[in-house]
Amino acid sequence: MPKLTKYFFLVGLFFSVVSRIFSQTSEPAPTPPTNQTSVSAATSGSRSVEIESGNNENFSLVHFGDLIDVDVVGSAEHDWRGSLNPEGAIDGIAAIEEPIYALCRSEKEIAEEIVRSLGKFLRDPIVNVKILDRNGRPYASITGAVRTPQRFRILRNVRLTEILVLSGGLKDRTSDEIEIMRPPNVSCRSASTDKGSMVSRLSDSTRERFVRRASQGGTTFLKVRIGDLLKGKPDANPIIFSGDVITVLSTEPIYVIGGVANPRTLSARAPLTISRAIASAGGFAKDADRTKIVVYRRTEKTTQVLQFNYDEIEAKTLKDIELRGFDILEVGRSGSTPRKSAPFLQVQDLAEQDTNSLPIRTIE
8 A cells, every 4th residue: 555655745745846847938938028109298209219220219209200109198189190201200180380300210209299388278188190102212223233123112121132033143244343322311321320231341531521511411332343243241231221222243345256156245344365365255257357457446535446366466466455344346357348437336235224114023
């Protein structure tokens, strides 16, 4: 019997421990604190702004195009819903004569100011401010030497590399530079707060000039080297915001036409001589006249016509010159008559792209 009693005692102890463990794990987890956007007269004196930490802070601020709801508890006549006016303010709340400036401010900041204004007419007003819809924010766009130029509706954090991937990647004629234009007051980001860009890595004097220009409402420009981006340098992969205009710069073209196997447009990214350009175009065609090679070079006022004999270049008695951007290299053909003027090339790829006609993609 003592053994049986001991057995029941151990079984009871086991179930007691198990039930205690389950009771502890079944307790509800503490609810994480959330941002408070309801403001009353008692709290409106505080100027602290509660926003999300990190780079997500940009999305918690009011932008042009946002749909905003102002709810004055217990006083429906003072409620308001709409978007900012062209000056960046909320205009039209009953009993408030002066517009409430709201651009690039948090929901709480706006609610505090409305409380102060309504406090002249209402006793201890409680105001809730909420951004209902962010889909009306300006698009970011990417054009230039990418395979699929397009516009983006940005609803989450996104970096330059992801934008490039979504645009199909870079074209062969891409240069080593990407330019990002950031208009003022569109993304609610200034040079001093954009920790995701290389602006924070600039020298003190350069950064001061950059921040001063941004604070004066000027457009800011970020330059990214593709070589640095491929090496994985963090400052070469900035966060992209609503309204950013990304341009992947192209190299200046060099055209090879006439008696070559594959007439084509070449990139002037690397030094390119006459012999290398002809080789890149597949070499001479069967009817090519190696003694009649002409380079048409545009200047500010005229077009220079430079004539060469490839046999002399090959024998190193004539310099194999380096071609420049927009040069037209024409290899003559047997029996053809010389041109009286430079050839006219219609290159549609160089035409400027209308961003308003680009397709729209949502990043969420």
